[in-house]
Amino acid sequence: MTSIKSLVNMKGRNAIVTGAAGHLGKVISETLAELGANLILIDRENSSLEKLSLDLKNYNVKIHYFQSNLESSSERKELILYLNKFTNINVLVNNAAFVGTAELEGWAVSFLEQTVETWRRAVEVNLTSIFELTQGISTLMQGSQGANIINIASIYGQYAPKWALYEGTNMSNPAAYATSKAGLIQYSRWLATTLAPKVRVNCVSPGGIFRNQPDSFVTKYIENTPLNRMATEKDFKGVIAFLASDLSEYVTGQNISVDGGWGIW
């Protein structure tokens, strides 16, 4: 009989995490290391990749890291050359995203003030870079055991914003973010049939993660969430362990919402 323990064991597998130095990226990386996977951590220059690799040392897995700005076509090409030097790539988690800031011009502003320039930057990171990266390592992944890709999308790629949540805050929900995440969910399905049966492709759509957002936003957000709270990073450990390992070896083309039930109303 196949044990759950053997299905979840990722010893000897190589897993890439993009945006590894970010809030969710760290937890995804830690989860994969806990299961025994060697890590290839990717993030921008000056991100805390070196610190993260030291923090994960106790898991006794091999840890590589590579700085790459996924918004840059030439840096993506260098990254793909680097990744193709590995003998196997079993897991790719596309977690990095253009999430913008309140201060960024043309982003967290009204529809009429959102700019094409900022839209293009978001689409470049949230869609184009994922297309190019998955294409660039797909041949290598097709020859690797238990190979699978996990794309991190968002509930805002599935559902329209409830604007009342944002009233009186400097937060927003830009068209480019929502639209690029919706595209990523569909790209995951497209890729799942294209790379089957050798590589599985799935998507995770997080609900809002608590990061000290204004009280008025949190209160209204929670009222719309059956589980009565915002997400925390550790809420994603289970879904990553499930999708990345052989626990889900008959699961492909799915989008799993980890949203406290936000989408069921």
Ligand SMILES: NC(=O)c1ccc[n+]([C@@H]2O[C@H](COP(=O)([O-])OP(=O)(O)OC[C@H]3O[C@@H](n4cnc5c(N)ncnc54)[C@H](O)[C@@H]3O)[C@@H](O)[C@H]2O)c1
């Ligand atoms: N925070 C939330 O509430 C929430 C909700 C739904 C979905 N998500 C998704 O979860 C994922 C992780 O988000 P997070 O909240 O941890 O964000 P975060 O900002 O903490 O982390 C994102 C990471 O991606 C990296 N990154 C961004 N642009 C990059 C680029 N051009 N090249 C290389 N690396 C780049 C950043 O440096 C950062 O380390 C994202 O895909 C995000 O869209 C987050």
